[in-house]
Amino acid sequence: xxxxxxxxxxxxxxxQSITISCSGTTSDVGYYNYVSWYQQYPGxxxxxxxxxxxxxxxxxxxxxxxxxxxxxxxxxxSGLQAEDEAxxxxxxxxxxxxxxxxxxxxxxxx
Amino acid sequence: xxxxxxxxxxxxxxxxxxxxxCAASGFTFSSYAMTxxxxxxxxxLEWVSTISDGGGRTYYADSMKGRFTISRDNSKNTxxxxxxxxxxxxxxxxxxxxxRGLWRIDYxxxxxxxxxxx
Numbered sequence: 001x002x003x004x005x006x007x008x009x010x011x012x013x014x015x016q017s018i019t020i021s022c023s024g025t026t027s028d029v030g031y032y033n034y035v036s037w038y039q040q041y042p043g044x045x046x047x048x049x050x051x052x053x054x055x056x057x058x059x060x061x062x063x064x065x066x067x068x069x070x071x072x073x074x075x076x077x078s079g080l081q082a083e084d085e086a087x088x089x090x091x092x093x094x095x096x097x098x099x100x101x102x103x104x105x106x107x108x109x110x
Numbered sequence: 111x112x113x114x115x116x117x118x119x120x121x122x123x124x125x126x127x128x129x130x131x132c133a134a135s136g137f138t139f140s141s142y143a144m145t146x147x148x149x150x151x152x153x154x155l156e157w158v159s160t161i162s163d164g165g166g167r168t169y170y171a172d173s174m175k176g177r178f179t180i181s182r183d184n185s186k187n188t189x190x191x192x193x194x195x196x197x198x199x200x201x202x203x204x205x206x207x208x209x210r211g212l213w214r215i216d217y218x219x220x221x222x223x224x225x226x227x228x
Contacts, residue, residue, distance in 0.1 A: 034213050038155070045205060045218040046155065052214065089155050093213040097169050099145070099157040 003100035004029065004090055011108040017078040020105045022090030023071060028100055030071035034093035037066055037075045039086045040104075046089065050075060077107070085109040112136040112217045114206050119222030126196050126226070132189040132206030132219055140164070140184035143209040146191050148202040149221070158204070159191065160212060167212075196226045 005023040012018040022029065022037075029035055035053045038046035048057050050066035053073060063078045073092070077084055090102040118130040132144070146158040159180040160169045168180050179192040189206050203221040210216045 034211075036214060038215075040155075045220050047218070048216055051210070051216070057216065091155075091157075091215070098171060099147075099160065099213055101147075101155045101157060104154040 003094070004092060004102035006088075006090060006102035006105045008103070009106045009108065011110055012077075012080045013110045014080055014082065016080050017076060018080060018107065019077075020075045020088055020090075020107070022073040022075070022092075022102050024073070024092055024100070025071055027096070028092040028094040029068065029073050031095065032093045033068070035066070035068060035073040036091045037064075037073075038089045038091070039084075040089065041086050049088075080109055082109050112208060114208065114217060114219030116204065116206050116219045116222035119204065119224050121225045121227065122196055123228050124197060124226055127192070127194045128196065128224060130191040130193070130204055130206075130222060130224075132191075134187045134189065134206075134208070137208065139182075139187040143212050144182060144189045145207050145209055145215065146180060146189075146204055147207060147215075147218075148200075148204045150199070150202040153202075156202075160209065161189070162212065193224070196224075198226050200224060201226045 033053045037050040040046040049064050053068045054066040065076045088105045113135045115133045145160040161180045177195045181190045205221040206219045207215045208217040
C-alpha cells in the first residue's frame with residue numbers, strides 16, 4: 001500500500017482539462033511543500049513535471065500546473081493532448097526522513 | 111547535460127547479493143545528494159534510499175534497512191547500492207536520481223533491472 005493515495009485512472013478528451021489528486025497526511029503533503037509530480041511512459045524513466053508543489057522545471061509545458069490544499073496535492077493538465085497519455089506519480093518528503101510516492105495514476109486521452 | 115547511467119543489474123538467486131552502480135556526468139556530482147528508487151514490474155515507484163552530497167547522511171526505506179547500503183565515491187562520480195539478502199520481492203527496475211536539496215528529484219537515470227529468482 002502506497003503512502004500517498006492517487007486515483008488509479010483518469011481520462012479526458014483532447015482539449016479538456018483533468019486533475020489528478022494526491023492525498024497524504026499532516027506528516028507529509030500537509031506539512032511540507034516538497035511535493036513533486038512525475039510523468040512516466042511505459043518502459044521509460046520518470047520525468048519531473050512539477051516540484052515544490054507548483055514549480056515547473058524549464059522545458060515543461062505550462063499546460064501542467066500543481067497546487068495543494070490541506071493534505072491533498074493536485075496536478076492539473078489543461079488543453080489535454082494525445083502525448084499526455086502516460087502514468088503520473090506524486091511524491092512528498094515525510095517527517096520520517098523518507099520520500100513517499102503515490103501509487104500512480106494512468107491517464108487515458110480518449 | 112545531466113546523465114545518469116545505472117549498471118550492475120541482472121539475475122540473482124534469493125539470498126544473494128548484488129551491487130548497483132550509477133555513473134554521473136554533466137554536473138558537479140559531489141555537490142548533490144543522490145537517491146535510488148525502484149519499480150517492480152507493472153507496479154508503482156518506491157523510494158529505496160538517499161545519500162547526502164558528502165555521503166555523511168544516509169536514509170533508507172524500512173523494508174531495505176539492514177539489507178541495502180547506499181554509498182558514493184565522489185572522486186569517481188559514482189553512486190552505489192549494495193543489496194544483500196535479496197528476496198523475490200526485490201525484483202524491480204532500480205533507478206538512480208539526482209536531487210536538489212535532499213528530497214527533490216530533478217533528474218532520473220534509465221534504470222537497471224534486477225531479477226531475484228532461482
